[in-house]
Amino acid sequence: MPKKILIIDDDPVIVKYLKAVFSDNGYATCSAGSSMEGLEVVKEEKPDLICLDLQMPGEWGPRFYRRLRKDKELKDTPVIVVSGIDGDHAIKDAVAFVKKPFDSEKLVGIVKNTIG
């Protein structure tokens, strides 16, 4: 069964981009346009990895992350932060920080290393 990646970003273009990149590399994808939506989708879809943007309207990325970590079932889901702003102080145990704009091959490499 292909590994599933949840993409959380409010920019639909970037969501399309990441979906295409990941599915081209054999991953299943799902997405959410805000961290509120993200929390719902995470519970429904139980992804193997989450790609999280930090600056989104409504709830800020790090908040989502904190909520995620509180949930027993979901707290071990690896998270990769993909963002234009420096988030490493806001999210401590992320697997990796990828700055925008990013090299799609590198990103796929990190995902492969994390979930195979």
Added chain:
Amino acid sequence: MDKKLLLVDDEEGIRKVLSISLSDSGYEVFTAENGEQALKIFREHSPPIVLTDIKMPGMDGIELLQKIKAENPDTEVIMITGHGDMDLAIKSLKYRAIDFVSKPINDDVLEIALNRAHEKILMRNKLREYTENLEELVREKSAQLIAMERQVAVGQTVEGLSAAMKNIAGDLEGGLNYFNEMPCFVSIHNRDLKVVAVNQLYRDRLGDKTGDNSWEVYSGENADDALCPSAKTFKTQKGQRTKATVKYANGRQTPVIVHTAPIRNQTGEVELVVEIAADIAEVNRLRTQVRELQDHLSSLGLKIGSISHGIKSLLTGLDGGLYLVDSGFAKQDQARVREGWEAVKITVSRIRKMVQNVLFFAKERELKWERISAVDFAGDVAASLETKINDQDIEFVCNFDPSMGDFEVDAGVMRIALINILENALDACLEDGVKKAHKIIFGAGRDQDRIFFEITDNGIGMDRETRENLFTLFFSSKGNKGTGLGLFITKKIIEQHGGKISVVSRPGVESRFRIVLPNRFPAVM
């Protein structure tokens, strides 16, 4: 030598005889026949030697002796004693008579006694002189010594100070000239609170106060020998910071902040004080200038962090579009290619808008006024966004009052202002996932001598926080997509035209922007 002599005897015969022989010996003789008279004459003429009989009616010789010694102890008194008056003679010696001669008076004996009296007087005077001289000498020499020590200390201090100043000046270009050009009044004061030296600026503005009292250049409470900055420094032996007012040479007064530095001599005492007074008005002026520059810079300049975030997202979007196109071609997936191309187009147009906003923002240009038809202008603006709005299945309604007439405006920038709002309306509709049908209404009309534009959308609406910060620089509720510039610029443009912009909104329901512009461009800009 004083040759006065007072002869006191109640017997006239003795007085006559003795005074003749004494005068022959060169004395100036005063005679008295009793104690009272003798005292009178004594007080008047102050003879150094008194020759007096002991046994006299009224005041006797011993009483007289006592009185004379009480009044002028340096007077030498020789007693004339009667035959067999040894007790009295000895008593008078006790009362410090210098000698006694007994009657009948032997001239030689008298002479010897007188000589001894003179000698004593002489020696006493000499001793006194020597002593006084010596004391004077010691005083003189001590004073000289102290003065020299002081000078040496000051000399060293000044040397030390000027060496230090030279060192510092050496570090600065222009050497000691710099100190003269420092935008502060520098003066040096000594312990007597006198000005010892001043720098050029001081000389130019306050006058050459060298030699004057330290407090004279101040006015108010600091113009006091205990409260002027130097006085306080000498008293506390520590540097002081004082707010004071100084008097210019031309009478003008100006506030200053005075910093003092104590200069110590070898023994650690404060020998000199350096006062450095900075002209507050000047400092404030510079500070204001700096603040204005900072404000200007931060408003002109772009907060890279904020803007660059938006840019990074746009670039990522572009990457995404390109990836889709490329991979679409590779897989021969037409749908993907089309998707990618759309993404590219959207992103490029966002980039274009951002660049335009940034360019506009970075370069404040003069408004180019022209008089144009308001209807035509509104139609122009609507046309530039019509396709984009319709493409998103949003209804676009234009209500322009055809009788609006003309107005004066910089059409180019006003277009940007209105387009920014229309695009926000578009984004608001796209953000709103709740309503099925979206609509943007663009209205324009005349209200007496004003032209108004209204843009209403039934998109996501704005909460209070958003509404309050709407026009703030770099505020954006659009996450990655917002630059925070659009509405800031819009507001600026409108205000430059002398107009006003206001907004009402209900979250989740709708937003309405209302722009009111004067018909004519404002007389004063």
